[in-house]
Amino acid sequence: xxxxxxxxxxxxxxxxxxxxxxxxxxxxxxxxxxxxxxxxxxxxxxxxxxxxxxxxxxxxxxxxxxxxxxxxxxxxxxxxxxxxxxxxxxxxxxxxxxxxxxxxxxxxxxxxxxxxxxxxxxxxxxxxxxxxxxxxxxxxxxxxxxxxxxxxxxxxxxxxxxxxxxxxxxxxxxxxxxxxxxxxxxxxxxxxxxxxxxxxxxxxxxxxxxxxxxxxxxxxxxxxxxxxxxxxxxxxxxxxxxxxxxxxxxxxxxxxxxxx
Amino acid sequence: xxxxxxxxxxxxxxxxxxxxxxxxxxxxxxxxxxxxxxxxxxxxxxxxxxxxxxxxxxxxxxxxxxxxxxxxxxxxxxxxxxxxxxxxxxxxxxxxxxxxxxxxxxxxxxxxxxxxxxxxxxxxxxxxxxxxxxxxxxxxxxxxxxxxxxxxxxxxxxxxxxxxxxxxxxxxxxxxxxxxxxxxxxxxxxxxxxxxxxxxxxxxxxxxxxxxxxxxxxxxxxxxxxxxxxxxxxxxxxxxxxxxxxxxxxxxxxxxxxxxx
Numbered sequence: 001x002x003x004x005x006x007x008x009x010x011x012x013x014x015x016x017x018x019x020x021x022x023x024x025x026x027x028x029x030x031x032x033x034x035x036x037x038x039x040x041x042x043x044x045x046x047x048x049x050x051x052x053x054x055x056x057x058x059x060x061x062x063x064x065x066x067x068x069x070x071x072x073x074x075x076x077x078x079x080x081x082x083x084x085x086x087x088x089x090x091x092x093x094x095x096x097x098x099x100x101x102x103x104x105x106x107x108x109x110x111x112x113x114x115x116x117x118x119x120x121x122x123x124x125x126x127x128x129x130x131x132x133x134x135x136x137x138x139x140x141x142x143x144x145x146x147x148x149x150x151x152x153x154x155x156x157x158x159x160x161x162x163x164x165x166x167x168x169x170x171x172x173x174x175x176x177x178x179x180x181x182x183x184x185x186x187x188x189x190x191x192x193x194x195x196x197x198x199x200x201x202x203x204x205x206x207x208x209x210x211x212x213x214x215x216x217x218x219x220x221x222x223x224x225x226x227x228x229x230x231x232x233x234x235x236x237x238x239x240x241x242x243x244x245x246x247x248x249x250x251x252x253x254x255x256x257x258x259x260x
Numbered sequence: 261x262x263x264x265x266x267x268x269x270x271x272x273x274x275x276x277x278x279x280x281x282x283x284x285x286x287x288x289x290x291x292x293x294x295x296x297x298x299x300x301x302x303x304x305x306x307x308x309x310x311x312x313x314x315x316x317x318x319x320x321x322x323x324x325x326x327x328x329x330x331x332x333x334x335x336x337x338x339x340x341x342x343x344x345x346x347x348x349x350x351x352x353x354x355x356x357x358x359x360x361x362x363x364x365x366x367x368x369x370x371x372x373x374x375x376x377x378x379x380x381x382x383x384x385x386x387x388x389x390x391x392x393x394x395x396x397x398x399x400x401x402x403x404x405x406x407x408x409x410x411x412x413x414x415x416x417x418x419x420x421x422x423x424x425x426x427x428x429x430x431x432x433x434x435x436x437x438x439x440x441x442x443x444x445x446x447x448x449x450x451x452x453x454x455x456x457x458x459x460x461x462x463x464x465x466x467x468x469x470x471x472x473x474x475x476x477x478x479x480x481x482x483x484x485x486x487x488x489x490x491x492x493x494x495x496x497x498x499x500x501x502x503x504x505x506x507x508x509x510x511x512x513x514x515x516x517x518x519x520x521x
Contacts, residue, residue: 009392016389023382024375094373098366099349100390254352258345259306 013101017109037121040076044068059192060224063135070217071189074151077118084114085159086166103253115152143219150234151212157238160245167256188213208237270393272401273436291325294362295438295469298323302356315493316342329470331480333508334490340473344441362438369443376417380427391435398434406430442472458483
Protein backbone atom coordinates (compact mmCIF):
# COMPACT_ATOMS: atom_id res chain seq x y z
CA UNK A 1 0.00 0.00 0.00
CA UNK A 2 2.70 2.44 0.94
CA UNK A 3 4.69 1.48 -2.14
CA UNK A 4 1.61 2.09 -4.28
CA UNK A 5 1.11 5.38 -2.48
CA UNK A 6 4.60 6.57 -3.22
CA UNK A 7 4.10 5.80 -6.92
CA UNK A 8 0.80 7.66 -6.93
CA UNK A 9 2.31 10.54 -4.95
CA UNK A 10 4.65 11.80 -7.65
CA UNK A 11 2.10 12.42 -10.47
CA UNK A 12 -0.25 13.93 -7.89
CA UNK A 13 2.33 16.38 -6.53
CA UNK A 14 3.74 17.21 -9.97
CA UNK A 15 0.19 17.83 -11.22
CA UNK A 16 -0.53 20.17 -8.32
CA UNK A 17 2.72 22.07 -8.93
CA UNK A 18 1.93 22.41 -12.66
CA UNK A 19 -1.56 23.78 -11.93
CA UNK A 20 -0.06 26.21 -9.45
CA UNK A 21 2.57 27.48 -11.88
CA UNK A 22 -0.04 27.82 -14.63
CA UNK A 23 -2.30 29.85 -12.35
CA UNK A 24 0.46 32.13 -11.10
CA UNK A 25 2.73 32.66 -14.12
CA UNK A 26 0.66 32.53 -17.27
CA UNK A 27 -2.74 33.17 -15.76
CA UNK A 28 -1.86 36.52 -14.20
CA UNK A 29 -2.76 38.61 -17.25
CA UNK A 30 -5.03 37.60 -20.12
CA UNK A 31 -2.15 38.12 -22.54
CA UNK A 32 0.08 35.72 -20.62
CA UNK A 33 -0.28 32.77 -22.95
CA UNK A 34 -0.44 35.00 -26.03
CA UNK A 35 2.85 36.64 -25.15
CA UNK A 36 4.65 33.29 -25.07
CA UNK A 37 3.79 32.87 -28.78
CA UNK A 38 4.13 36.53 -29.79
CA UNK A 39 7.64 37.04 -28.43
CA UNK A 40 9.49 34.52 -30.64
CA UNK A 41 7.22 35.38 -33.60
CA UNK A 42 8.20 39.04 -33.43
CA UNK A 43 11.88 38.04 -33.05
CA UNK A 44 11.74 35.91 -36.19
CA UNK A 45 9.88 38.62 -38.14
CA UNK A 46 12.44 41.30 -37.25
CA UNK A 47 15.31 38.96 -38.14
CA UNK A 48 13.70 37.90 -41.43
CA UNK A 49 12.95 41.51 -42.40
CA UNK A 50 16.47 42.71 -41.54
CA UNK A 51 18.28 39.95 -43.42
CA UNK A 52 15.96 40.11 -46.43
CA UNK A 53 17.15 43.70 -46.94
CA UNK A 54 20.80 42.60 -46.80
CA UNK A 55 20.86 39.38 -48.86
CA UNK A 56 18.74 38.06 -51.71
CA UNK A 57 18.01 34.56 -50.40
CA UNK A 58 18.47 32.84 -47.04
CA UNK A 59 21.32 30.26 -46.77
CA UNK A 60 18.87 27.38 -47.36
CA UNK A 61 15.57 27.46 -49.26
CA UNK A 62 13.93 30.73 -50.28
CA UNK A 63 11.81 31.71 -47.27
CA UNK A 64 13.49 33.95 -44.71
CA UNK A 65 10.87 33.35 -42.03
CA UNK A 66 11.19 29.57 -42.28
CA UNK A 67 14.99 29.65 -42.16
CA UNK A 68 15.23 31.83 -39.07
CA UNK A 69 12.37 30.00 -37.38
CA UNK A 70 14.24 26.68 -37.70
CA UNK A 71 17.20 28.30 -35.94
CA UNK A 72 15.64 30.65 -33.44
CA UNK A 73 12.90 28.30 -32.20
CA UNK A 74 15.23 25.53 -30.94
CA UNK A 75 17.59 28.17 -29.57
CA UNK A 76 14.95 30.06 -27.59
CA UNK A 77 13.49 26.73 -26.49
CA UNK A 78 16.88 25.83 -25.01
CA UNK A 79 17.34 29.24 -23.37
CA UNK A 80 13.87 29.35 -21.82
CA UNK A 81 13.88 25.76 -20.57
CA UNK A 82 17.40 25.76 -19.14
CA UNK A 83 16.74 29.10 -17.38
CA UNK A 84 13.45 27.89 -15.92
CA UNK A 85 14.96 24.60 -14.71
CA UNK A 86 18.02 26.24 -13.19
CA UNK A 87 15.70 28.52 -11.21
CA UNK A 88 13.30 25.80 -10.07
CA UNK A 89 14.68 25.37 -6.53
CA UNK A 90 14.43 29.11 -5.93
CA UNK A 91 11.01 29.21 -7.57
CA UNK A 92 9.59 26.44 -5.38
CA UNK A 93 11.69 27.27 -2.30
CA UNK A 94 8.72 27.71 0.03
CA UNK A 95 6.91 24.63 -1.23
CA UNK A 96 9.87 22.41 -0.45
CA UNK A 97 9.01 22.91 3.26
CA UNK A 98 6.14 20.47 2.70
CA UNK A 99 7.61 17.03 3.42
CA UNK A 100 5.64 15.53 0.54
CA UNK A 101 7.22 17.83 -2.09
CA UNK A 102 10.74 16.90 -3.17
CA UNK A 103 13.14 18.82 -5.39
CA UNK A 104 12.60 16.21 -8.11
CA UNK A 105 8.88 17.10 -8.15
CA UNK A 106 9.68 20.80 -8.38
CA UNK A 107 12.10 20.32 -11.29
CA UNK A 108 9.91 17.82 -13.11
CA UNK A 109 6.84 20.08 -12.87
CA UNK A 110 8.75 23.06 -14.24
CA UNK A 111 10.26 20.96 -17.04
CA UNK A 112 6.98 19.35 -18.11
CA UNK A 113 4.91 22.54 -18.13
CA UNK A 114 7.49 24.68 -19.91
CA UNK A 115 8.46 21.96 -22.40
CA UNK A 116 4.77 21.57 -23.28
CA UNK A 117 4.44 25.34 -23.62
CA UNK A 118 7.51 25.56 -25.90
CA UNK A 119 6.26 22.65 -28.05
CA UNK A 120 2.98 24.47 -28.50
CA UNK A 121 4.79 27.67 -29.48
CA UNK A 122 6.92 25.70 -31.97
CA UNK A 123 3.85 24.05 -33.47
CA UNK A 124 1.92 27.33 -33.78
CA UNK A 125 4.77 29.34 -35.32
CA UNK A 126 6.03 26.68 -37.73
CA UNK A 127 2.46 25.77 -38.68
CA UNK A 128 1.63 29.44 -39.17
CA UNK A 129 4.62 29.97 -41.48
CA UNK A 130 3.75 26.89 -43.54
CA UNK A 131 0.08 27.92 -43.86
CA UNK A 132 0.81 31.57 -44.73
CA UNK A 133 3.85 31.24 -47.04
CA UNK A 134 3.26 27.68 -48.31
CA UNK A 135 6.93 27.03 -49.07
CA UNK A 136 7.74 23.94 -51.15
CA UNK A 137 8.97 21.44 -48.62
CA UNK A 138 9.18 17.75 -47.79
CA UNK A 139 9.31 17.51 -44.01
CA UNK A 140 10.89 14.63 -42.15
CA UNK A 141 8.70 14.62 -39.04
CA UNK A 142 10.74 12.05 -37.11
CA UNK A 143 13.90 14.10 -37.66
CA UNK A 144 12.12 17.21 -36.30
CA UNK A 145 10.89 15.24 -33.29
CA UNK A 146 14.43 13.98 -32.69
CA UNK A 147 15.80 17.54 -32.76
CA UNK A 148 13.06 18.74 -30.38
CA UNK A 149 13.67 15.97 -27.86
CA UNK A 150 17.43 16.50 -28.00
CA UNK A 151 17.15 20.24 -27.36
CA UNK A 152 14.84 19.59 -24.40
CA UNK A 153 17.18 16.95 -23.01
CA UNK A 154 20.12 19.31 -23.38
CA UNK A 155 18.21 22.10 -21.63
CA UNK A 156 17.29 19.69 -18.82
CA UNK A 157 20.91 18.58 -18.38
CA UNK A 158 22.43 22.06 -18.35
CA UNK A 159 19.52 23.35 -16.24
CA UNK A 160 19.99 20.66 -13.58
CA UNK A 161 23.71 21.34 -13.31
CA UNK A 162 23.23 25.11 -13.18
CA UNK A 163 20.42 24.77 -10.65
CA UNK A 164 23.01 23.43 -8.21
CA UNK A 165 25.91 25.66 -9.29
CA UNK A 166 23.93 28.93 -9.33
CA UNK A 167 22.77 28.44 -5.74
CA UNK A 168 26.00 27.02 -4.39
CA UNK A 169 28.50 29.32 -6.12
CA UNK A 170 26.86 32.72 -6.82
CA UNK A 171 29.98 33.86 -8.70
CA UNK A 172 29.48 31.04 -11.20
CA UNK A 173 26.20 32.64 -12.28
CA UNK A 174 28.04 35.82 -13.34
CA UNK A 175 30.72 33.83 -15.17
CA UNK A 176 28.11 31.66 -16.90
CA UNK A 177 26.26 34.79 -18.03
CA UNK A 178 29.41 36.24 -19.57
CA UNK A 179 30.55 32.96 -21.13
CA UNK A 180 27.20 32.24 -22.81
CA UNK A 181 26.50 35.76 -24.06
CA UNK A 182 27.77 35.03 -27.62
CA UNK A 183 25.68 31.84 -27.75
CA UNK A 184 23.05 33.34 -30.10
CA UNK A 185 25.72 34.22 -32.64
CA UNK A 186 27.57 30.90 -32.61
CA UNK A 187 24.57 28.54 -32.54
CA UNK A 188 23.90 28.65 -36.27
CA UNK A 189 20.71 30.69 -36.08
CA UNK A 190 21.87 33.15 -38.78
CA UNK A 191 24.05 30.83 -40.87
CA UNK A 192 24.64 27.17 -41.62
CA UNK A 193 27.60 25.15 -40.41
CA UNK A 194 28.66 24.39 -44.00
CA UNK A 195 29.02 28.07 -44.93
CA UNK A 196 31.69 28.63 -42.25
CA UNK A 197 35.46 28.67 -42.91
CA UNK A 198 37.10 25.37 -41.80
CA UNK A 199 38.98 27.02 -38.92
CA UNK A 200 35.71 28.17 -37.36
CA UNK A 201 34.01 24.86 -38.17
CA UNK A 202 36.57 23.01 -36.07
CA UNK A 203 35.69 25.11 -33.04
CA UNK A 204 31.97 25.62 -33.39
CA UNK A 205 31.38 21.91 -34.01
CA UNK A 206 31.63 21.49 -30.23
CA UNK A 207 28.50 23.63 -29.68
CA UNK A 208 25.67 21.08 -29.23
CA UNK A 209 22.99 23.69 -29.98
CA UNK A 210 24.53 24.32 -33.42
CA UNK A 211 24.38 20.58 -34.10
CA UNK A 212 20.74 20.36 -33.01
CA UNK A 213 19.81 23.36 -35.19
CA UNK A 214 21.46 21.45 -38.04
CA UNK A 215 19.32 18.40 -37.27
CA UNK A 216 16.20 20.56 -37.22
CA UNK A 217 17.03 22.04 -40.64
CA UNK A 218 17.70 18.57 -42.03
CA UNK A 219 14.18 17.65 -40.92
CA UNK A 220 12.54 20.74 -42.40
CA UNK A 221 14.59 21.07 -45.65
CA UNK A 222 14.93 18.00 -47.83
CA UNK A 223 17.89 19.64 -49.62
CA UNK A 224 19.90 20.19 -46.41
CA UNK A 225 22.32 17.54 -45.22
CA UNK A 226 23.58 17.61 -41.63
CA UNK A 227 26.03 14.73 -41.78
CA UNK A 228 28.45 16.56 -39.44
CA UNK A 229 26.09 15.99 -36.48
CA UNK A 230 27.14 13.44 -33.87
CA UNK A 231 24.17 12.17 -31.87
CA UNK A 232 26.35 10.48 -29.27
CA UNK A 233 28.24 13.74 -28.69
CA UNK A 234 24.98 15.64 -28.02
CA UNK A 235 23.63 12.95 -25.70
CA UNK A 236 26.91 12.79 -23.79
CA UNK A 237 27.06 16.59 -23.56
CA UNK A 238 23.59 16.61 -21.93
CA UNK A 239 23.89 13.47 -19.79
CA UNK A 240 27.08 14.32 -17.90
CA UNK A 241 25.79 17.62 -16.42
CA UNK A 242 22.36 16.04 -15.86
CA UNK A 243 23.81 13.26 -13.72
CA UNK A 244 26.24 15.57 -11.92
CA UNK A 245 23.43 18.06 -11.24
CA UNK A 246 21.10 15.37 -9.89
CA UNK A 247 23.84 13.96 -7.68
CA UNK A 248 24.84 17.29 -6.14
CA UNK A 249 21.25 18.54 -5.81
CA UNK A 250 20.23 15.38 -3.98
CA UNK A 251 23.10 15.78 -1.58
CA UNK A 252 22.94 19.56 -1.08
CA UNK A 253 19.42 20.84 -1.76
CA UNK A 254 18.50 21.02 1.92
CA UNK A 255 21.69 22.96 2.57
CA UNK A 256 20.85 25.31 -0.31
CA UNK A 257 17.35 25.86 1.06
CA UNK A 258 18.15 26.72 4.67
CA UNK A 259 21.85 27.31 5.13
CA UNK A 260 23.05 29.34 2.16
CA UNK B 261 -6.81 17.06 -10.68
CA UNK B 262 -4.86 13.81 -10.41
CA UNK B 263 -6.50 12.92 -7.12
CA UNK B 264 -9.85 13.19 -8.85
CA UNK B 265 -8.69 10.99 -11.72
CA UNK B 266 -7.26 8.44 -9.37
CA UNK B 267 -10.52 8.17 -7.52
CA UNK B 268 -9.02 7.22 -4.14
CA UNK B 269 -9.01 10.30 -1.95
CA UNK B 270 -8.15 10.47 1.69
CA UNK B 271 -10.77 12.10 3.88
CA UNK B 272 -10.06 15.26 5.83
CA UNK B 273 -8.44 14.56 9.22
CA UNK B 274 -10.75 13.66 12.08
CA UNK B 275 -13.81 12.84 9.94
CA UNK B 276 -13.34 9.08 10.20
CA UNK B 277 -14.68 7.93 13.57
CA UNK B 278 -12.11 6.05 15.58
CA UNK B 279 -12.90 2.46 16.38
CA UNK B 280 -13.85 1.99 20.01
CA UNK B 281 -11.15 0.16 21.92
CA UNK B 282 -11.87 -3.50 22.60
CA UNK B 283 -12.93 -4.10 26.20
CA UNK B 284 -9.98 -4.95 28.37
CA UNK B 285 -7.48 -3.59 25.86
CA UNK B 286 -4.90 -1.26 27.40
CA UNK B 287 -5.84 2.37 26.77
CA UNK B 288 -2.27 3.64 26.68
CA UNK B 289 -0.38 3.14 23.44
CA UNK B 290 3.26 2.10 23.57
CA UNK B 291 5.52 5.17 23.78
CA UNK B 292 7.28 4.26 20.55
CA UNK B 293 4.03 3.81 18.56
CA UNK B 294 2.74 5.88 15.64
CA UNK B 295 3.45 9.55 16.08
CA UNK B 296 6.56 9.13 18.19
CA UNK B 297 9.88 10.77 17.35
CA UNK B 298 13.15 9.25 18.53
CA UNK B 299 16.47 11.10 18.51
CA UNK B 300 19.54 8.86 18.34
CA UNK B 301 22.85 10.71 18.84
CA UNK B 302 21.58 13.70 16.88
CA UNK B 303 23.93 16.63 16.40
CA UNK B 304 23.05 19.84 14.58
CA UNK B 305 25.31 22.86 14.35
CA UNK B 306 25.67 26.06 12.36
CA UNK B 307 28.92 27.75 11.45
CA UNK B 308 29.24 30.90 13.54
CA UNK B 309 31.84 33.65 13.54
CA UNK B 310 35.60 32.97 13.68
CA UNK B 311 35.27 29.51 12.14
CA UNK B 312 33.58 28.13 15.22
CA UNK B 313 30.31 26.26 15.30
CA UNK B 314 27.17 26.97 17.27
CA UNK B 315 25.56 23.75 18.47
CA UNK B 316 21.78 23.56 18.58
CA UNK B 317 21.81 19.99 19.89
CA UNK B 318 24.75 17.75 20.63
CA UNK B 319 24.61 13.94 20.84
CA UNK B 320 20.95 14.11 21.72
CA UNK B 321 19.17 10.87 22.73
CA UNK B 322 15.49 11.34 23.42
CA UNK B 323 12.05 9.88 22.77
CA UNK B 324 9.03 12.08 22.19
CA UNK B 325 6.32 9.55 23.16
CA UNK B 326 3.40 8.76 20.86
CA UNK B 327 0.13 10.59 21.44
CA UNK B 328 1.58 13.30 23.70
CA UNK B 329 1.32 17.03 23.11
CA UNK B 330 4.76 18.42 23.87
CA UNK B 331 5.67 22.08 24.32
CA UNK B 332 9.14 22.99 23.03
CA UNK B 333 10.60 25.83 25.09
CA UNK B 334 13.77 27.85 24.76
CA UNK B 335 14.70 31.48 24.46
CA UNK B 336 14.79 33.31 21.14
CA UNK B 337 17.48 32.14 18.71
CA UNK B 338 18.19 28.87 20.50
CA UNK B 339 17.07 26.91 17.42
CA UNK B 340 13.46 25.90 18.02
CA UNK B 341 12.45 26.52 14.41
CA UNK B 342 15.49 24.63 13.18
CA UNK B 343 14.48 21.72 15.43
CA UNK B 344 11.02 21.78 13.87
CA UNK B 345 12.47 21.70 10.38
CA UNK B 346 14.89 18.84 11.06
CA UNK B 347 12.07 16.80 12.61
CA UNK B 348 9.83 17.45 9.59
CA UNK B 349 12.70 16.39 7.31
CA UNK B 350 13.01 19.69 5.49
CA UNK B 351 16.48 20.43 6.83
CA UNK B 352 19.57 18.26 7.26
CA UNK B 353 21.33 17.52 10.54
CA UNK B 354 25.03 16.81 11.00
CA UNK B 355 25.04 13.29 12.43
CA UNK B 356 22.92 10.73 14.24
CA UNK B 357 19.42 9.69 13.27
CA UNK B 358 15.88 10.95 13.81
CA UNK B 359 13.40 8.07 13.65
CA UNK B 360 9.91 9.37 12.95
CA UNK B 361 7.15 6.82 13.31
CA UNK B 362 4.29 7.80 11.00
CA UNK B 363 3.59 10.91 8.96
CA UNK B 364 5.11 14.19 10.17
CA UNK B 365 3.46 17.48 9.30
CA UNK B 366 5.33 20.48 7.93
CA UNK B 367 6.02 23.16 10.56
CA UNK B 368 2.53 24.62 11.01
CA UNK B 369 2.28 28.37 11.22
CA UNK B 370 4.43 28.44 8.19
CA UNK B 371 2.27 30.41 5.78
CA UNK B 372 5.24 31.18 3.52
CA UNK B 373 4.18 28.47 1.10
CA UNK B 374 0.93 30.27 0.30
CA UNK B 375 1.13 32.19 -2.95
CA UNK B 376 0.21 35.86 -2.43
CA UNK B 377 -1.63 36.15 -5.75
CA UNK B 378 -3.75 33.02 -5.24
CA UNK B 379 -6.89 33.12 -3.13
CA UNK B 380 -7.10 31.38 0.24
CA UNK B 381 -9.27 28.67 -1.31
CA UNK B 382 -6.82 28.10 -4.19
CA UNK B 383 -3.95 27.80 -1.74
CA UNK B 384 -5.93 25.31 0.33
CA UNK B 385 -6.74 23.28 -2.80
CA UNK B 386 -3.05 23.16 -3.69
CA UNK B 387 -2.15 21.70 -0.29
CA UNK B 388 -5.01 19.19 -0.66
CA UNK B 389 -3.73 18.07 -4.07
CA UNK B 390 -0.17 17.69 -2.81
CA UNK B 391 -1.35 15.48 0.06
CA UNK B 392 -3.95 13.54 -1.91
CA UNK B 393 -6.98 14.90 -0.06
CA UNK B 394 -10.30 15.69 -1.71
CA UNK B 395 -10.05 19.37 -2.66
CA UNK B 396 -13.71 20.25 -2.01
CA UNK B 397 -13.68 18.62 1.42
CA UNK B 398 -10.54 20.61 2.20
CA UNK B 399 -12.13 23.93 1.22
CA UNK B 400 -15.27 23.11 3.22
CA UNK B 401 -13.22 22.25 6.27
CA UNK B 402 -11.02 25.36 6.00
CA UNK B 403 -13.94 27.74 5.51
CA UNK B 404 -15.64 26.20 8.53
CA UNK B 405 -12.56 26.25 10.73
CA UNK B 406 -10.96 29.56 9.78
CA UNK B 407 -14.24 31.56 9.62
CA UNK B 408 -12.73 33.68 6.87
CA UNK B 409 -16.06 33.97 5.02
CA UNK B 410 -15.81 35.90 1.75
CA UNK B 411 -12.11 36.49 2.34
CA UNK B 412 -11.49 32.88 1.32
CA UNK B 413 -11.97 33.98 -2.29
CA UNK B 414 -9.69 37.01 -2.00
CA UNK B 415 -5.97 36.94 -2.86
CA UNK B 416 -3.82 35.81 0.06
CA UNK B 417 -1.80 39.07 -0.01
CA UNK B 418 -4.84 41.01 1.21
CA UNK B 419 -5.00 39.01 4.47
CA UNK B 420 -4.05 40.38 7.87
CA UNK B 421 -1.55 38.42 9.96
CA UNK B 422 -4.34 36.96 12.10
CA UNK B 423 -6.22 35.81 9.02
CA UNK B 424 -3.04 34.28 7.59
CA UNK B 425 -2.52 32.31 10.79
CA UNK B 426 -6.13 31.13 10.75
CA UNK B 427 -5.84 29.92 7.16
CA UNK B 428 -2.46 28.25 7.78
CA UNK B 429 -3.74 26.48 10.87
CA UNK B 430 -7.01 25.43 9.23
CA UNK B 431 -5.26 24.00 6.17
CA UNK B 432 -2.80 21.97 8.20
CA UNK B 433 -5.45 20.65 10.61
CA UNK B 434 -7.30 19.18 7.61
CA UNK B 435 -4.38 16.93 6.63
CA UNK B 436 -4.21 13.71 8.66
CA UNK B 437 -0.79 13.43 10.29
CA UNK B 438 0.50 11.26 13.10
CA UNK B 439 2.53 14.11 14.53
CA UNK B 440 1.79 17.83 14.13
CA UNK B 441 4.69 20.27 14.38
CA UNK B 442 3.31 23.65 15.43
CA UNK B 443 5.57 26.69 15.25
CA UNK B 444 4.24 29.71 17.17
CA UNK B 445 1.03 29.89 15.12
CA UNK B 446 -1.35 29.58 18.02
CA UNK B 447 -0.01 32.69 19.71
CA UNK B 448 -1.36 34.77 16.79
CA UNK B 449 -5.00 35.75 16.56
CA UNK B 450 -7.64 36.57 19.14
CA UNK B 451 -8.62 34.56 22.19
CA UNK B 452 -11.55 32.89 20.43
CA UNK B 453 -9.23 31.49 17.76
CA UNK B 454 -6.72 30.31 20.37
CA UNK B 455 -9.49 28.53 22.27
CA UNK B 456 -10.59 26.90 19.06
CA UNK B 457 -7.06 25.66 18.36
CA UNK B 458 -6.80 24.23 21.89
CA UNK B 459 -10.18 22.54 21.52
CA UNK B 460 -9.21 21.03 18.16
CA UNK B 461 -6.08 19.61 19.72
CA UNK B 462 -7.98 17.95 22.52
CA UNK B 463 -10.89 16.54 20.52
CA UNK B 464 -10.32 15.90 16.82
CA UNK B 465 -6.59 15.29 17.05
CA UNK B 466 -6.76 13.38 20.32
CA UNK B 467 -4.83 10.39 18.99
CA UNK B 468 -2.08 12.36 17.21
CA UNK B 469 1.11 13.64 18.77
CA UNK B 470 2.12 17.28 18.61
CA UNK B 471 5.30 19.21 19.19
CA UNK B 472 4.66 22.91 19.57
CA UNK B 473 7.06 25.81 19.95
CA UNK B 474 5.44 28.62 21.87
CA UNK B 475 6.13 31.35 24.41
CA UNK B 476 2.60 31.55 25.71
CA UNK B 477 2.68 29.95 29.20
CA UNK B 478 -1.08 29.79 29.75
CA UNK B 479 -1.42 28.01 26.43
CA UNK B 480 1.16 25.42 27.43
CA UNK B 481 -0.88 24.62 30.51
CA UNK B 482 -4.12 24.28 28.55
CA UNK B 483 -2.77 22.39 25.52
CA UNK B 484 0.26 20.33 26.42
CA UNK B 485 1.07 17.18 28.43
CA UNK B 486 4.86 17.51 28.58
CA UNK B 487 7.60 20.09 28.24
CA UNK B 488 10.83 19.80 26.25
CA UNK B 489 13.50 22.41 26.84
CA UNK B 490 16.20 23.33 24.36
CA UNK B 491 19.02 25.10 26.15
CA UNK B 492 22.75 25.34 25.63
CA UNK B 493 22.98 22.56 23.04
CA UNK B 494 20.93 20.13 25.10
CA UNK B 495 17.37 18.98 24.63
CA UNK B 496 15.68 17.58 27.72
CA UNK B 497 12.17 16.30 28.36
CA UNK B 498 10.13 16.94 31.54
CA UNK B 499 7.01 14.80 32.08
CA UNK B 500 5.60 17.38 34.49
CA UNK B 501 4.68 20.78 33.11
CA UNK B 502 5.30 22.57 36.41
CA UNK B 503 8.82 21.21 36.73
CA UNK B 504 9.59 22.06 33.09
CA UNK B 505 8.38 25.63 33.47
CA UNK B 506 10.53 26.05 36.61
CA UNK B 507 13.63 24.91 34.73
CA UNK B 508 12.72 27.18 31.82
CA UNK B 509 12.43 30.16 34.15
CA UNK B 510 15.80 29.38 35.72
CA UNK B 511 17.35 29.10 32.24
CA UNK B 512 15.95 32.47 31.24
CA UNK B 513 17.70 34.13 34.21
CA UNK B 514 21.12 32.52 33.81
CA UNK B 515 23.15 33.98 30.93
CA UNK B 516 23.78 31.61 28.05
CA UNK B 517 27.25 30.10 28.36
CA UNK B 518 28.81 29.86 24.92
CA UNK B 519 29.85 26.29 24.22
CA UNK B 520 31.90 26.60 21.09
CA UNK B 521 34.77 24.40 20.10
